[in-house]
Amino acid sequence: xxxxxDQAARDPAAxxxxxxxxxxxxxxxxxxxxxxxxxxxxxxxxxxxxxTVLFS
Amino acid sequence: MSPLDFVILIGTMAGIAAYGIWRTRGSRKLSHYxxxxxxxxxxxxxxxxxxxxxxxxxxxxxxxxxYESGLDxxxxxxxxxxxxxxxxxxxxxxxxxxxxxTAYEFLGRRFDAKTRLLGAGxxxxxxxxxxxxxIYAPAIILSTMLGWRLDLTILLxxxxxxxxxxxxxxxxxxxxxxxxxxxxxGGMATAFIILLAKLPANLGDALTVAGGFxxxxxxxxxxxxxxxxxxxxxxxxxxxLSLSYFGTDQSxxxxxxxxxxxxxxxxxxxxNALLKIPMQxxxxxxxxxxxxxxxxxxxxxxxNQAAWNYAVKHDPDGKLRSLEQESSAIHGQKARLIRAWLDxxxxxxxxxxxxxxxxxxxxxxxxxxxxxxxxxxxxxxxPGTKGNDADYVFITFVLDHLPHGIxxxxxxxxxxxALSSKAAELNAxxxxxxxxxxxxxxxxxxxxxxxxxASKWFTFLWGMVALAFAxxxxxxxxxxxxxxxxxxxxxxxxxxxFLTAFFVKRVGGTAVFWAALASQAMVIALYFSLNISYLWxxxxxxxxxxxxxxxxxxxxxxxxxPAAPAPFRS
Numbered sequence: 038x039x040x041x042x043d044q045a046a047r048d049p050a051a052x053x054x055x056x057x058x059x060x061x062x063x064x065x066x067x068x069x070x071x072x073x074x075x076x077x078x079x080x081x082x083x084x085x086x087x088x089t090v091l092f093s
Numbered sequence: 094m095s096p097l098d099f100v101i102l103i104g105t106m107a108g109i110a111a112y113g114i115w116r117t118r119g120s121r122k123l124s125h126y127x128x129x130x131x132x133x134x135x136x137x138x139x140x141x142x143x144x145x146x147x148x149x150x151x152x153x154x155x156x157x158x159x160y161e162s163g164l165d166x167x168x169x170x171x172x173x174x175x176x177x178x179x180x181x182x183x184x185x186x187x188x189x190x191x192x193x194x195t196a197y198e199f200l201g202r203r204f205d206a207k208t209r210l211l212g213a214g215x216x217x218x219x220x221x222x223x224x225x226x227x228i229y230a231p232a233i234i235l236s237t238m239l240g241w242r243l244d245l246t247i248l249l250x251x252x253x254x255x256x257x258x259x260x261x262x263x264x265x266x267x268x269x270x271x272x273x274x275x276x277x278x279g280g281m282a283t284a285f286i287i288l289l290a291k292l293p294a295n296l297g298d299a300l301t302v303a304g305g306f307x308x309x310x311x312x313x314x315x316x317x318x319x320x321x322x323x324x325x326x327x328x329x330x331x332x333x334l335s336l337s338y339f340g341t342d343q344s345x346x347x348x349x350x351x352x353x354x355x356x357x358x359x360x361x362x363x364x365n366a367l368l369k370i371p372m373q374x375x376x377x378x379x380x381x382x383x384x385x386x387x388x389x390x391x392x393x394x395x396x397n398q399a400a401w402n403y404a405v406k407h408d409p410d411g412k413l414r415s416l417e418q419e420s421s422a423i424h425g426q427k428a429r430l431i432r433a434w435l436d437x438x439x440x441x442x443x444x445x446x447x448x449x450x451x452x453x454x455x456x457x458x459x460x461x462x463x464x465x466x467x468x469x470x471x472x473x474x475x476p477g478t479k480g481n482d483a484d485y486v487f488i489t490f491v492l493d494h495l496p497h498g499i500x501x502x503x504x505x506x507x508x509x510x511a512l513s514s515k516a517a518e519l520n521a522x523x524x525x526x527x528x529x530x531x532x533x534x535x536x537x538x539x540x541x542x543x544x545x546x547a548s549k550w551f552t553f554l555w556g557m558v559a560l561a562f563a564x565x566x567x568x569x570x571x572x573x574x575x576x577x578x579x580x581x582x583x584x585x586x587x588x589x590x591f592l593t594a595f596f597v598k599r600v601g602g603t604a605v606f607w608a609a610l611a612s613q614a615m616v617i618a619l620y621f622s623l624n625i626s627y628l629w630x631x632x633x634x635x636x637x638x639x640x641x642x643x644x645x646x647x648x649x650x651x652x653x654x655p656a657a658p659a660p661f662r663s
Contacts, residue, residue: 057356060360067359071182074174074177074363074366077367078174078175078366081370081371082312082324085167085311085312085374086312088164089310089313092304093307093310
């Protein structure tokens with residue numbers, strides 16, 4: 038649950054609870070979503086490195 | 094272009110704009126006008142964020158960059174997925190919890206009024222300066238290639254985007270972006286498929302040729318700071334650039350704040366984190382394959398045909414014609430050597446393959462030397478022309494080699510990209526002027542209808558500024574480069590304001606305000622004294638501002654805490 042608006046305004050950069058559901062199968066927490074995105078990025082970097090090496 | 098092409102171009106552009114106006118008619122609430130429909134889903138937000146970032150230049154010039162330099166530009170986007178994760182995890186929950194209209198309102202809540210105005214002012218300065226470019230840059234290329242009048246191209250596309258952005262606000266922008274992005278994706282995918290079908294070699298052979306000519310060097314781990322695109326500059330410089338752009342630039346913040354929920358906004362950002370690198374890769378690969386295509390098919394010596402024809406008319410010695418003949422002769426020789434290279438490769442004859450490849454490489458270098466000479470001659474005949482014709486490569490391919498109907502679809506895609514990014518910019522400029530300046534400083538107590546009307550007027554005025562700039566930009570061509578540099582110079586400091594707000598609790602408004610001014614002056618001084626890739630200024634400006642704000646805060650004494658909200662109304 039979010040803090041009341043006046044409290045939020047006094048400490049606007051305070052950490053936010055992160056429990057809102059992602060609604061995604063398998064990726065049920067936001068941490069998993071972020072790890073999936075980071076993993077996808079690494080896969081693409083790997084593929085691009087492979088392309089560079091294979092056709093150089 | 095044929096009548097069919099014009100029907101497709103005008104039908105799609107006018108139809109999408111009319112639909113946006115019709116769907117958003119009668120909106121009187123400020124929250125709807127600035128944030129859009131409160132039920133907007135993650136797909137619409139994701140597409141809107143993507144369409145805002147991808148301007149017409151992305152789809153016209155990036156293939157040309159692939160043609161000239163290969164895939165290495167893709168590294169520029171390596172920092173983006175990580176930046177979007179940080180924004181989704183840290184920035185977004187705070188923006189949504191505070192229910193702000195603009196990112197700069199958050200600075201007012203966390204620091205003070207002067208820091209909010211500094212952030213908003215820096216945004217208006219850089220985005221306002223850049224406002225004309227998103228109209229001018231594609232208009233100059235399209236009008237040159239299609240033989241249209243530049244001023245009419247600018248005015249027609251400019252007034253269309255002003256019309257639906259002023260009428261429907263943020264909701265119209267997001268709605269139209271969805272359909273514009275469909276036109277763009279359809280057009281680019283069609284061009285890609287037709288190009289693959291037209292290639293005289295299969296895809297494997299095409300990649301062999303591209304790789305042999307060093308067009309597939311996508312990743313470089315070099316530490317050379319003078320090299321423009323490396324893994325490191327893309328990851329670090331790109332991370333800071335993306336954090337600034339997506340996290341603090343109102344033209345983007347406004348897009349994802351329009352979500353129905355925190356979940357929708359986050360998923361919209363993750364959609365972009367997943368798709369941006371693949372998208373840029375395929376656009377660059379399209380350019381690389383156009384390069385391969387032109388190794389077999391005759392290519393112009395200079396792709397800006399209007400400038401070429403002008404130079405030929407003013408070339409009494411016939412030097413350009415003789416360069417054209419020389420280029421044609423080399424082309425035939427080069428195509429034969431490339432075929433011999435591929436045949437030897439298929440036959441498994443390594444020596445013949447190496448010989449033919451070396452011969453093809455030498456022919457390519459000769460061909461490039463002739464092109465360089467031709468560029469210099471065109472430039473000498475017409476000093477107003479850009480010597481680099483890479484921006485004209487893809488549009489030349491489209492006009493010369495795609496069927497009618499598809500040409501109209503591609504030109505519609507270029508205009509759709511121009512309008513979609515322009516609309517988000519105007520919407521953000523109008524919103525920031527209304528919320529951070531007009532409502533905050535001039536008219537504090539008024540109803541929503543008044544602020545919606547004010548926002549419409551400010552959006553219209555920014556549209557006029559953009560049109561005026563676009564119309565006169567041809568008088569000062571180097572303004573385009575200057576505006577891009579201005580963006581890089583300011584982004585780092587603006588990002589530092591936000592990073593300090595989120596992560597450095599001990600620093601207050603006065604310290605960060607003066608640190609931002611001092612860092613900005615330092616970055617400007619460094620720009621005039623160093624010769625490094627512009628991406629690094631994002632990092633330098635950001636680091637300097639955070640460090641200086643800590644030092645100034647230590648000198649001022651402990652920060653009394655975050656500003657109370659009462660004096661800083663949103």
